[in-house]
Structures are given as structure tokens and as C-alpha cells.
Amino acid sequence: MKVTIHIWDLPLRLFHWLLAIAVAAAYITAKIGGALIDWHGRIGLFILGLLVFRILWGFVGSTHARFLTFFPTLPRLIAYLKGRWQGIGHNPLGALSVFALLAVLAAQVGTGLFANDDIAFVGPLFNFVDKSVSDRLTGLHNTIFDLLLAFIVLHIVAIIFYRWVKKTNLVVPMLTGKKQVPKTLAASVAGRTVSGVGAVGLILSLIISCTVVWGVTGGIAYLHPAETYQQTAQADPGF
């Protein structure tokens, strides 16, 4: 006997799909380069906003969005690997993947803020470090991308594995927010499946996310002006 429950809240699903689209767009714009590298930078800032939002949502979002709900503790992991884990949100192995992806993406965005392409693009925080440091962080930005790609491939392979081997469709719930679960399981979490999609938490999370993005673009430059030489160079130096 199965019942349909609301498992992923709308902000979480929007986060997921916008992140997927943004990462793909960031990859394409970086590969093509030229004028699109500026878009790569803007998309990176958008991803920064998404990540900040997700971290906040991990504390104030609905039940299955909360980190504490699905944190992959060792007992949970062992139980899952022995086939004894019962739950309806992220399973402990999936939870590890969530945290790994978030950490790798955070490192990717963090290094990107200081990066340069040795052509005509610098990240918004480039002026706060030496060029040599920026070069090293750019190198890390390249390396971390490979790691990110590996995690994305693992993520997709896992989804295919669940679909064909474990007969569980993970994609549809991420689109609709609804999932069919055994009635006994649903009962154990009844009443708190979609708790906490509070307007206050949502608005505060959005405001903080936007503020962080503004902070690294305009805010820091405003509080701590680090104008580039190019901006202060005289238009007519005389010779």
C-alpha cells in the first residue's frame, strides 16, 4: 500500500534545476570564451547565490531539505549499506553526494571569484590578491572542475542505477515534488513532510543570498575600493 506525499518543496526543486542549468551554462560559456567569458562570470555569481540559498535552506527549509534530517551519520550509513535504513528523503549515501557536490561547487565558485583568464577577464575579487595567487587559484578552478564533473557523472549514474536496478524514479519527484512511499513510512513522518516552507525563512534566505552576491560584486568594491590601474589611467597622458 503506497501513498503519495509531498517530499521536495518548490524552492528546493527550483534550486536544483536552476543549479543544473547554470552549471551547464557556465561550462559552455567557459569553453567558448571570447565575450561569453563575462557571462561565465555572471553565471558564477548566480551559482554563488544559489549555494548560499541552499545552505540557508538546509536550516530553514522544509523537513527533507534540512541538513539535520538527512545528515549522513556513520550509524545511518552503516544501516543503509546493510539494507536496514528506512526513510523517504535523501538516503545516507545520497546525502553524502549532496554534501560533496555542495562542497565542490563552493570551492569552484570560491576560486572563480579570484580567477583570471590571462585575456580580458578577472573575477570580482581579483584585485584583492596578487596576480600569482590569482593564477594559482585559476589553476585550482580548472582542477576542481574535473572533480565536479566526476561528481556530476556519479550523480547521473546513480540516478540511472536507481531507475533500472532498484526500480526507483528519482527524477520525477525532483520535478513534481511528490513521491510514492509505503504507507507505514509515510505515517511515521506524517504531519511534518512539508513543514516549514515558511514565508519568513524563504524571504530571509533570498535576501541574504542576494546580499552576499552583491557583497562580492559591488559591496566590497564600495567599502574597500581597489580600482584597477586601467580605471585610473589618464585618458590623455600627454606622450
Place this chain on the structure above:
Amino acid sequence: MNRKIALTLLLTASTTAAIAGPIEEQIRFRQSAYSFAAWNVGKIKSQVVDHPETFNKDAVAAAANAIAAVANSGLGALYGEGTDKGVGWKQTRLKPEFFQKKAEVTVAANTFNEAANELAKVAATGDINAIKVQFGKVGESCKGCHDLTRIKE
């Protein structure tokens, strides 16, 4: 007699240096050339893309001409055999495969040369939107060569 030999040796040495130069010298000159180009690329980026309100037609045209001059200066002469290893202003990042991919490299380098010369032409018109478009193409041509010939950081 000894002085003559010394003079001949000195002349030969300096002529050789002027034609090919030791490896470090080639690396240093090409790093300088690209740094100079980067200064001018930065000016155009700032005045055309990031802060168009500061657009100065003459300054941008001068910058575009400088980039084209670097492109037209025969940079290929600074990529002699063995220059994939060595320190100019800093360690070179030229890929060792560079020397096996001469045909591809020539195409990529000429793409940059053509894009840079076109940018100089467009910059002379003072049409900021057209400059912006062509500037993007120059950026792509830079990347084309970097991806092909430079070891990633």
C-alpha cells in the same frame, strides 16, 4: 690578431643573439610582447565593455593598433626549438607538443593576427558596439591559441 678574433667572436655572438637568441631571451621577449598586449587588451575591456561611459575613441584605437602591432611583429620567431623549457620573466608554460603541432599552431596564430588587425580597423571607426563585437572575437582567438599551446595553471 687576438683582438680581431675576439671582435669576430663578439660580433658573431651578438648577431646570433639578435637572430635567434638563447632560449631564455626568446621566452622573455615573447612574455613581454603578450604582457604589452594584455595592457592594451585591458584598456579596451575597461573602456568598451566594463565602463563604456569612459570610452575614449583615440585611446581605444591606439590600444587596438598596439595589439595589432604585436600580432604583426612576427612572434613566431620567438618559438625556437627548445623554448618549451626555460625561465624568461617566469617559467614558460609552452606545451612540449607545440613543436609537433606547428600546422595547427600557425592556423591559431593567424586567426589571432587577423582578428587583431580587424579590431584595429574597427577601432578606427569609433563604433563602440562594433568594437565590442570584434574585441570578443580577439578574445576567442587568444583562447584558441592558449588552449592549444599553453599548459594550464
